[in-house]
Amino acid sequence: MALTIEKRLGSITVGIAGCGGLGSNCAVALARVGTGHLILADFDLVEQGNLNRQYYFLDQVGQQKVEALKNNIHRINPDIKIDAYPVMLDPDKIRDIFQECDAIVEAFDRKEMKLMIAETVLIHMPHIPLIMGSGLAGWGNNDQLATRQSGNLYICGDESSETSDVLPPLAPRVGIVANMQANVVMEILLGKKGTIC
Amino acid sequence: MRIILNNTEEEIIANTLTINELLRYKNFTFRLLVIKINGKLIRKEEYDTAVVRDGDNVVVMHLVSGG
Numbered sequence: 001m002a003l004t005i006e007k008r009l010g011s012i013t014v015g016i017a018g019c020g021g022l023g024s025n026c027a028v029a030l031a032r033v034g035t036g037h038l039i040l041a042d043f044d045l046v047e048q049g050n051l052n053r054q055y056y057f058l059d060q061v062g063q064q065k066v067e068a069l070k071n072n073i074h075r076i077n078p079d080i081k082i083d084a085y086p087v088m089l090d091p092d093k094i095r096d097i098f099q100e101c102d103a104i105v106e107a108f109d110r111k112e113m114k115l116m117i118a119e120t121v122l123i124h125m126p127h128i129p130l131i132m133g134s135g136l137a138g139w140g141n142n143d144q145l146a147t148r149q150s151g152n153l154y155i156c157g158d159e160s161s162e163t164s165d166v167l168p169p170l171a172p173r174v175g176i177v178a179n180m181q182a183n184v185v186m187e188i189l190l191g192k193k194g195t196i197c
Numbered sequence: 198m199r200i201i202l203n204n205t206e207e208e209i210i211a212n213t214l215t216i217n218e219l220l221r222y223k224n225f226t227f228r229l230l231v232i233k234i235n236g237k238l239i240r241k242e243e244y245d246t247a248v249v250r251d252g253d254n255v256v257v258m259h260l261v262s263g264g
Contacts, residue, residue: 109264150256163263
């Protein structure tokens with residue numbers, strides 16, 4: 001059974017749109033289970049303030065996030081194929097970069113970008129599952145974090161707690177939602193528990 | 198009309214409503230939403246023209262910043 005799971009995941013391509021708190025942690029989770037091909041996109045550089053939740057290290061501050069994440073994943077598993085795009089995503093680039101994906105993980109910070117990718121994927125690439133993160137700021141309230149599905153669209157999070165000065169994004173809750181997204185990717189691509197073997 | 202809103206059956210005191218009217222009726226105050234009527238995405242520009250009718254299945258998802 002383990003071999004079948006490995007084989008199935010090894011043939012899968014997942015797009016990660018944004019490599020901040022959600023994207024970096026989700027990508028690492030998918031890498032650890034042996035996802036064959038990851039496509040990373042983010043225009044940003046690693047900053048010291050990111051280290052409270054994002055999968056980077058102090059000595060990577062100043063590096064391009066997609067390159068730093070590629071290196072970190074390859075330290076876990078050098079066999080994973082990674083395409084790293086240091087670009088600001090827009091509708092055209094999303095359609096271009098992620099067209100061959102089996103699933104796309106939305107991992108942006110700003111809600112306007114979240115809406116942009118939702119509209120782009122739902123209208124132009126409706127056959128590709130989109131797994132979004134919405135509502136993860138602050139701490140506590142484990143039970144509020146949930147997954148909602150509508151067709152090929154999935155939203156993980158509490159859909160209400162927005163980041164602000166008094167409600168920052170922090171490792172535990174961001175990590176939970178990032179791993180929920182990775183878990184949904186596995187559920188979509190492997191089937192529900194028990195259906196693979 | 199009776200509709201299904203976020204998987205819950207709801208009785209609405211109106212024959213039809215536009216999406217914007219429905220959002221006001223239900224006191225949805227979030228600024229950014231993903232809305233579907235019967236599985237079809239309704240873009241923000243269509244909130245005043247897209248109409249919800251008896252029997253429709255409406256999904257409203259909230260987008261908030263953070264990631």
